Amino acid sequence: MTVPSSPESDPLAALVARKGAMWRTYAAVDARVLFVQVNKNACTSLKWMMAAIAGEDLAGFGPSLGASARDADDIHDRRQWHVSPRLDEMDPELRAQIHPDNGWFVFAVTRDPRARLFSAWQSKLLLDNPGYTSYRKEDWYPRHPVSTESVVEDFATFVDLFVREPHHRIRGDGHFRDQVELLHEDVVTYTHIYDVGDLGRLQVDLRNHLDRVGWTGELTLPRMNDTPLRANGLAFGNGIEEQVRKIYAADFERFGDRWDLATIDNVPLWTAAELTEVDHQASMGRRIGYLRNQALAFRDEAVAQRRLANRQRARADRLRRKLDARPTTAVAPPGSLRRTMDRLGRRARRWLRRS
Template identity: 50%
Template sequence: MDEPAADDGMLDALRQVPGAVSRTYLAPGVKVMFESINKNACTSLKWMMADLAGEDLDTFQAGWQPFTSHTDAVHNRNLWKASPRLDRLSPEARAEIGPDHGWFVFAVVRDPRVRVFSAWQNRLLMQIPIAQQYREEWWYPRHPVTRESVLEDFAKFVDLLDQHPEHKVRAKDPHFRDQVELLAEHAIPYTRIYDISEMGQLRADLAAHLAAQGHARELHIPKANPTPLRAIGAAFEGGVREKIERVYAADFERFGDRWDFAKVENAAPWRDADLDACESESELSLRIYELHELARSQREAAEQARARVAELEAELRARDTHAADADAGGLIARVRRRGSRRAR
């Protein structure tokens, strides 16, 4: 009698959440699974997962991708070789993932007010290449930055999210989507969902798990993807805070008791050096975008030139073959004529 098929509910449920399967990172050798949530220390934690999975960290290079740092290469899923994708495991292997089978399954959440400011700064204010598609929009941030322009332009962006919650910048970019959606708690059997303020506890819990697995080791969690401007109270005045809380109501309903906004309200104002650093990062990102577009254009031109050369070479070969066939045909005809004369 055939064995019953393993329950594949987790994969089926995750496929209903856009991008959830690709945001799932596995280290099967140490039974660790991480569901990545954008702008919640995800770059650092992906490096940790790559190390735990046994990836060759030296192979994570930016290459042709328009990254501002090789650190960002960890986001290129094609570079991951040792860590299996969830959808490429057998159903039986997937059914074993969960705390009941000794797995450590985790994710990290963050105050949506701080998260959206960080995401806006990182994606739009600092002008990463993918953000160039929005350059002509009324809500795109101005440059060079000033304290006033940053506050005003962030408020414009929050207005966009509030007025158009289905706008593609939110619907398509997971940096601006609800964390409760990205977590997919209905599908994933979490050991624990940590707040970003609990990174120390995450380290301790994960170290204890690894020790129990017989893999006691130092965790590789590099600092990555910093933003020059911290979230400060002034950025959330004039109704901005209330709009964010309305847009991300689902996150606040699920995790709101974790977040103390007083730290943001009491944060020190930006220094001139912070604003200068932000503008420098912005200029670097814009220059990388320009160089990437130039390189892409040159690459396409080179590919077209190679294709044209191949066509011309094929034409020449065809002509040579035709000429050779003609010469051979003429030789055969002459031989036949000579043979005919001799026969007479």
């Protein structure tokens, strides 16, 4: 008999029930590495690195109906990970062992909330990400074509949305949630929580760990940038910086000593070429979103048709069983049970071919 694990003996079991947490944890069991993803914090690069450590077939990640616009985004489809187990699929005894004291390297990455918010807003809304089409009719959705002025104004409008409606639906999206919520430090014991500016240190520490456990593969952290515009001081003027500090007060309280606004202030203004690239990527995002919505609709229709075909086939089978139980006749008169059954059988076969 399997004895249920307790929070004390298996604290990571708590993540299974927490919103999205199960899908944001990546374990390389043989290498004893656990990565807890925080959205928009170099997570695409870190997932590709983790996939290699876990022994996934990197060429096996392909296009899906997920909300992605780039080949690199295929890594976000957790269903395409076949070696790295989800926490709910993991043996409780193994899951209970995931702790630095047991030789595991457990890590996550943080980011300045100002840069993170601007990046998430740009990636998901300004670039018309295919997964965010439902927001396009909102009055706070960014405009196109873009200009420096429109980007600053529309970002300010979005920040104001969080001030006015702190419980707005999009605030609960992982890309816009507080980082302290996504880290789950109450149940996850970390070897170290790095910042995006410390990725070089992360690679050194991780390489040392992998050497100790005998993992001899190549450790590669690909550089990927999915947004043309870097957060700069212009985007945080006129009180926007102070508003963001209030919105993400929990993050600043926990990690605020890591971040300096001067780093953002020193980023150059956006060039005409960068603004043009925003419009180019947004047009692709809109087109991909349209095609994705069509594909999802076709998929739903195919599922509905297959269910209908299955019901027709089941009805035909029931009629056939009734017919087989009756005495046979030489000629089936018009409107007979056999003719009805044959007609339903043909109809069911047509449904099956279409589906």
